Amino acid sequence: MSERIVFMGTPEFASxxxxxxxEAKMNVVAVVTMPDKPIGRGHKMGMSEVKKTxxxxxxxxxxxxxxxxSAFLQELRxxxxxxxxxxxxxxxPEAVWAMPRLGxxxxxxxxxxxxxxxxxxxxxxxxxxxxxGVTTFLLDKxxxxxxxxxxxxIRLAPEETAGSLHDRLLAIGxxxxxxxxxxxxxxxxxxxxQPVLESPVPDAPKIFKKDCILDFAKPASxxxxxxxxxxxxxxxxxxxxxxxxxxxxxxKVLASRISTDFPKSYEQGSLVSDGKHFLGMAxxxxxxxxxxxxxxxxxxxxxxxxxxxxxxxxxxxMLSFSxxxxx
Numbered sequence: 001m002s003e004r005i006v007f008m009g010t011p012e013f014a015s016x017x018x019x020x021x022x023e024a025k026m027n028v029v030a031v032v033t034m035p036d037k038p039i040g041r042g043h044k045m046g047m048s049e050v051k052k053t054x055x056x057x058x059x060x061x062x063x064x065x066x067x068x069x070s071a072f073l074q075e076l077r078x079x080x081x082x083x084x085x086x087x088x089x090x091x092x093p094e095a096v097w098a099m100p101r102l103g104x105x106x107x108x109x110x111x112x113x114x115x116x117x118x119x120x121x122x123x124x125x126x127x128x129x130x131x132x133g134v135t136t137f138l139l140d141k142x143x144x145x146x147x148x149x150x151x152x153x154i155r156l157a158p159e160e161t162a163g164s165l166h167d168r169l170l171a172i173g174x175x176x177x178x179x180x181x182x183x184x185x186x187x188x189x190x191x192x193x194q195p196v197l198e199s200p201v202p203d204a205p206k207i208f209k210k211d212c213i214l215d216f217a218k219p220a221s222x223x224x225x226x227x228x229x230x231x232x233x234x235x236x237x238x239x240x241x242x243x244x245x246x247x248x249x250x251x252k253v254l255a256s257r258i259s260t261d262f263p264k265s266y267e268q269g270s271l272v273s274d275g276k277h278f279l280g281m282a283x284x285x286x287x288x289x290x291x292x293x294x295x296x297x298x299x300x301x302x303x304x305x306x307x308x309x310x311x312x313x314x315x316x317x318m319l320s321f322s323x324x325x326x327x
Contacts, residue, residue: 004082018031107135135149239322240321
C-alpha cells in the first residue's frame with residue numbers, strides 16, 4: 001500500500017496498534033511520541049513504549065516538546081502523510097490534525113460518546129458498566145467529539161480489572177485501526193456524527209493520586225469497583241495506622257472481594273483479620289472489603305495471606321485504616 005501514514009501515540013496500548021499497522025503492510029513513514037522523561041526512584045530517563053517499538057521497526061521518530069513549534073510542523077509536513085493515526089497521545093492543535101489530505105483519526109477505548117477523556121478504561125469499571133469497547137473517529141477541534149467511523153463492543157466480566165480490559169480492548173482495537181485506515185484509503189468509510197444522548201453522558205477525567213485513596217465511609221461494593229478500576233496501575237491506596245507507634249503505612253490494594261460473612265458489626269475503618277489468612281476493611285453499611293492482593297512500600301505484590309505470614313500481627317487490635325497519611 002503506497003498511501004503514507006504518520007502514527008502518534010505513547011503507551012503500550014498505542015504500541016500494539018503501531019505493530020498491527022506494520023504487520024498489515026501499511027506504509028507507516030514516521031512516528032510521533034512523547035519526549036523521554038525521568039521514571040522511577042532513580043529518575044533515569046525512560047522512553048515510551050511507542051518509541052521502543054518505532055526504534056525496533058526502524059521507523060523515523062519525532063519527539064516534540066511543543067506540537068505548535070514551527071520546526072516540528074515543518075518536519076511533520078515533510079513526510080507528506082495522506083493520513084495520521086492517533087492512539088493514546090495528546091490533544092492535537094488544528095495545524096497538526098488537519099494537515100493530511102484524509103485528516104487524522106483516533107482510536108479511543110470507549111463507546112463514544114460515553115467516557116470522553118483520559119481514563120475511559122478505568123472509569124467504565126469504576127462506574128460498574130456492563131459493556132465497553134473501542135471507537136475510531138475523525139479528530140476535530142473538540143475533545144473526543146469527532147464523527148465516528150467504526151465501533152466494536154465487548155461485555156465486561158464480573159471481576160474485570162483495568163489491566164484485563166486494557167488487553168481485551170487492545171485485541172479488538174489494533175485490528176480496528178487497520179480496518180479504519182484501509183476504509184479511509186479506499187473511500188468506503190462513512191463518518192457519522194456522534195449521537196446526542198438524552199441522559200447525562202459519563203466522562204473519563206484523568207485519575208490523580210487523591211482519586212486512588214479508599215474511603216471506608218463508602219460501601220464495600222463501591223470500593224471493590226475502585227480497586228478493580230485501578231488495578232494494576234496506579235492501584236488503589238489505603239493507609240494502615242498503628243495507634244501504638246503512631247506510624248502510618250501506605251498499602252497498595254491490587255485485588256479485593258466483598259464479604260458479608262462476619263457476624264458482628266465493626267466501626268468504619270476497623271481492621272478485620274485473624275492475623276493469618278485474611279485482612280479486611282470495615283466499610284459503610286456494615287460491609288467488609290477483603291484485601292486479596294496487596295503491596296507494601298518497597299516490596300513486591302503479594303497475596304494477603306503470604307503477606308500476613310511474613311509479618312507479626314500480635315498487636316493488630318492497635319491497627320486501623322486511615323483515609324489519609326498523617327502529616
